[in-house]
Amino acid sequence: MRIDKYLWCIRVYKTRNIATVACKKGHVKINAANIKPSKEIFGNELLLVRKNQINYQYKVLDLPESRVGAKIVDLYRKDVTPKExxxxxxxxxxxxxxxxxxxxxxxxxxxxxxxxxxxxxxxxxxxx
Incomplete structure (x- = not known):
C-alpha cells in the first residue's frame, strides 16, 4: 500500500491529497529517511510524521483494505510518540x-x- 494512502486510511490526514503534499514536503519519514508519496509500506515499519509542530511516531501493525473508523484505527498502527x-x-x-x-x-x-x-x-x- 502507498504511504499516502495508508496515512489517509488510518486518519492521520483528512484527505489523501494532504497526505501526498506532506510526503512531498518531507513531513513524513520511514525509519528516519525521507520518502515519496508512492513509497510502498509494509508491516513493522516506524513512521515519523510531523504535524502541528509535533513529531508523531507510529509503528505499522497491519494494512487496512480502505479508510477505517476512528474506533478501530489502533488495530492498524501503534502510537509510540514520546511524551516529551x-x-x-x-x-x-x-x-x-x-x-x-x-x-x-x-x-x-x-x-x-x-x-x-x-x-x-x-x-x-x-x-x-
Missing amino acids: AFEKNEMLKFAKDHYRKRGTGRPTKKDRRDIEDYTDEDIETQND
Whole structure:
C-alpha cells in the first residue's frame, strides 16, 4: 500500500491529497529517511510524521483494505510518540503567551520605553 494512502486510511490526514503534499514536503519519514508519496509500506515499519509542530511516531501493525473508523484505527498502527514531544509543544505555547498576549496589538509608548530600558541595561552590562 502507498504511504499516502495508508496515512489517509488510518486518519492521520483528512484527505489523501494532504497526505501526498506532506510526503512531498518531507513531513513524513520511514525509519528516519525521507520518502515519496508512492513509497510502498509494509508491516513493522516506524513512521515519523510531523504535524502541528509535533513529531508523531507510529509503528505499522497491519494494512487496512480502505479508510477505517476512528474506533478501530489502533488495530492498524501503534502510537509510540514520546511524551516529551507533547510537553515541548506545551512549553512553546507558554513561551508565546508570556511574551505578548494575543490580540493586544502594537506596543504602547510605555511598552516601548520599558523595552528600551531593558535593552539599554543589557548593553551597559556587556560594556563593563
